[in-house]
Amino acid sequence: MAKETTIRKKRFGRALADNALTRYITFSALYIAQGIPEGITFFAIPAWLAMNGKSAMEIAAYVGVIGIPWSFKIIIAPLMDRFTLLAMGRKRPWVIFGQLGLIISFLIIGLVPDPLNNLSALMAAGFFISFFGAFQDVATDGMAVDVIPENQQARANGLMWGAKTIGISASLLVGTWLINNFGFSIAISSLSIAVATIMLFPIYFKERPGEKTMPWTSGKVSPDSKQTQLRSWRHIFKSLYKVVRLKSSLVFCIGVFTVGLMFGLIDTLLPIFSIQELGWTNSFFSNVFSITTVVGGFLGMFIGGYLVDYFGKIKMLSLYLVFLTAFIAVFGSLSNLWSSNLVVYAFILSYYTLYTFLCIAVFASAMHLCWKTVAATQFTLYMALSNMGRAAGSAMLGVLKTNFSWESVFLIIAIIPLIMAILIQLINFKKHRITVDSFVILNQKFAAPQVIKD
Template sequence: GSNIMAPNKGTGTGYTSKSGTSMATPLMAGIVALTLEANPDMTPAEVKDTLVAGYAIEREILNDDPDAASNNCSLAETRPDNEYGYGQADPLVFVEIAGKIDSDVSVNWSLEYEMEEINGTMVPVKPKLYKNDILKGTAVTANKPTNGGGIQIKFGASEWYSAKDTSTQGNWATWELSIPTDLIVENNQTITLSARLVLENGESMSAVSSFSVVYLNENRPSSVLLEGLTDIAGGIFLPVILLSMAATGYIFTQKRRSESNVEVEEAGDDEFVWEDEGDAAGQPNLMTTMFGGMSAKALTLCSLYVAQGIPSGFISYTLIAYLAQQGFTAAEIGNMLFWVYLPWVFKFLWGPFVDNYHYLPMGRRRPWILGAQAGMVITVVIIALVPGIESKIALLTGLLFFHNCFASLQDVAVDGLAVDILSPEEFGKINGFMFGAKRFGTMVGGAGIGYFIGSLGIAGGLFLTVPMLLLIMCLPAFIRERPGEKLFPWTEGKAVVKVAEEPKLTKATKKAIEVEETNWGMGTHTVQSLGVDIGLFIALDLFLLLTIGDFAGSIWCHILTLSSGIAYFILLRNNTVGQQAFDLAPEKSDIVKALSLRAPLIGMLLAMLTYFWEFLIPVLNVLFIQQLGWSDTEYVAVTGGLAVAAGIAGTIIGGLIADKFGARRIASLFAILTGLSIFTIALAEDLWRNKTVMTWLIIIYPFFGAAMGISLISLFMNVTWPKVGATQFTMYMALLNFGALFGLKMAGYFEENFTYTTTIMIGGTCQLLIAFVLPFIDPGQTRRELGNEF
């Protein structure tokens, strides 16, 4: 101001008005001199920018205060440091604080000035601070103790508030503070935030770091209602909710038609018998060895599933949270996950190799498992050794693709081993343990390794999985499948399994399709049969567009589909899938017989829907980390730790009650609960910045989703014809994976076209549709019409 009067004295009272500079300069000059005398090491910047801002007695003037207008302070600010208001400096406070400043430690804000157009020019302006915001920053302690101290924050002239240490090492490298609920600041007021790092018992501290903001006494409006995005009102989804609930009510009124604990077995092209000449003495093996109260086979199978879960948890939680922290979009993350997990869609292709090619002296499955695990370890080591792999996303994606090729191979081999060595009464119990073990591995790779990701990075985090995988690899490496077999190719032993002299037909018999070389007729077709065949190629075309379309172009995808269609009709000209389905072919294969029924066909649709909602995974990562300010470590601790633990509980509980009350009923019930729990996240938009509430919501839906998933798997077993059990059930598992990958591929579309709230509600709707479809599936139809024969 240019005409400043003494306190409580107006014009005409005999007091002389002075300019602000004239009145303030003598006082501040003396304070600076005393401050530097107390601590000569302080720089001019520390004196000006930290002490004056942090310890002056400041009383702010509101933008709409009459005093602001009379002092010409109501004009729009054009500079970040354009301050106005009353202030007073206490020399004694300055001298006392200056003597405690330790120049080795420091504290910084994560706040940034915002760019705003004023009079046609983009200028930096103070950021807005809302009452539900979370303040964040960094600090350097120089390894000095902070017991009884830590980061303290002051809002203008308020008291000092203690912040929370969010660093993984407990050294205040990162910190945060929610706006105190008892903070009294008028709305739309400019205040100065001050932060300091207090060392042990307050003996010394950092210089104060200050930042000027405009405080708004209201909740921050959703930053996810971006311009140009579609925002659908929640009421639009109400009919889907009501219809799905009605469908579930209908299912519960129907008599249970079949049990869920139907055994589905695999078999290769040969029937195997065991020799009884093996001596178990002194040879740990999967058939007879016990470790305490647990059999070697249970321990080995569960440990191998843990080995699958550890890298999967790292990828699904830690890696994508890290990428979101680095600013990657949901589309980029979803596309990466699509390619990384693509091998799981085609894992059924490993089956013929695992079933038909063996080195029997070492066991039927053990060489495949050891080879697959070696491949998993090698790919992880390669990733960890590539310099700067975090920035080479294409290379990282390719290496993780090959890693999952080996992981999916191990999965097929381990499942085959389980069928070989488990008795029928063990299958259900140990299968449950295996699924739980895989989720435990997911938790280790997610929350466990995620804890160290901030200090170790992607390469270091992945390298932590190597000793875990090697330790688990010791079990199949040093425990034989059966006593008497070789431990390694160069050790003594022999095959104790051989091909039967009169091999029986495999249980999943597929009849050869006879093609008459001299008959080039296309056979009889109907609109329905052509519809089935053309539908197959529409699906193929869609798949090619999703996979190679990004780099090969849509034209080449269409050409490849057309070429495949021509070859298909030429080679199977009188025996296509469509002709077989409608009894127009000379003979019908067993798998087509099964899929010609309504229940198995609807099972395919359910499998596609089950995990399609996973397009929310990259979307939620971007929302919570980039928009809501969660750190990647915080988010992984919830999604890869607590949420996975909830999923383990859901798997166990869901499996138990599905066996008791029926898989279709429980799947329908939990589909609704999963959908509604996802809807709740969308409807709680005003609470998105409340970490306690959102943590609970993030934990709840995986519990319901896991219970629904295990119930649907039981249902798929029910609608599977035992004669083609391996083929049909593996197809359902592949469609589960493809549905998830298709969803991940669509993440970018939803991110670019819908608000986060609408996208989340669409994800919930996908789960509700499962409940809507379930009344149309008859779990007992397959065995009732085709029988129980193997």
């Protein structure tokens, strides 16, 4: 009986570092929490604005502004690496803080008066949602890099990205229905309840055994956290420079920024294109988007990580990018078939399935390129560059649509994943890993090799 209890504790324990099931459940929940506000701010609101006659330039400006804070992640990450309430874990205190800010800012956007005619206030409120969303994202990713073993990273990223996709789709579907039936304020405020509920996960689960649940509860600093915690700004930035300047890392930086342009362009394009060009309603768009992205999310959760593990990162990245180029180019060339909803459904389903698979491969690749000493900051640098590209892509759409037809816009976008597919052929993960593993930590007082229990 005692043995059975010990096994059960190991399997369903509260410490993320000690068992896989706890990790998978907690990180999936936190990624759903990221997906809910993203579904509202990046998809439901632009579709609602398009439905109410706002121009492509106005909608692109809104999406561009709310995308800016995601580029701040590289400023936030070193702060989290440098300071924390270590007795609660290296990143968990920041996860809780980011989640709290996300809840408050999510409530505030529901208070914007007459949002259709007050786009400046809507942008400002959306900006703060994105800021705290980025904050929570940095802390969650940093905690994931700290506690997920390398052999579980692709699988975990599959679950996390699948969960985020489901969160985006569900919030878009429910949010659009609430906006159309109860109004903007009630819709936004109602969905904040789901975000608040998920906050229970980082409050309940700990990074490592023996740590405090909250600052006023009992517990102590984990030896693993104490070893890994950096206590020098100079060491953080010197170590980051040392690993980022490596060839594979530099190429990856350019690649993720490039593909971020595609993400931003397509995400901003779809609600405008489907509503103003195809004549869909915002409800119809949200239904199609939600169903197709949930399918892509489930496929990503169950086979996305497995494919990367089995066939390798470069091979799968290349395959996904080439397929994306082909799908976008073919769809842009077949404007005579846009009147067929089946064709448009097929395109959206294909794009978001490949998008989910590509994100899983990109995240797993970014984690593999990280040096444990500055893993959170380095990983965040890659994600910040991708988000810079996304914000730039969102802002670019207004300019492209003003000067080109929809057919030309699609064909221009199709070039972007092809560029990344060419760039990543210059990445050598094995050589990069050997170089990183050979690094000698100059000052053991400020940093030490990470120890991860599984």
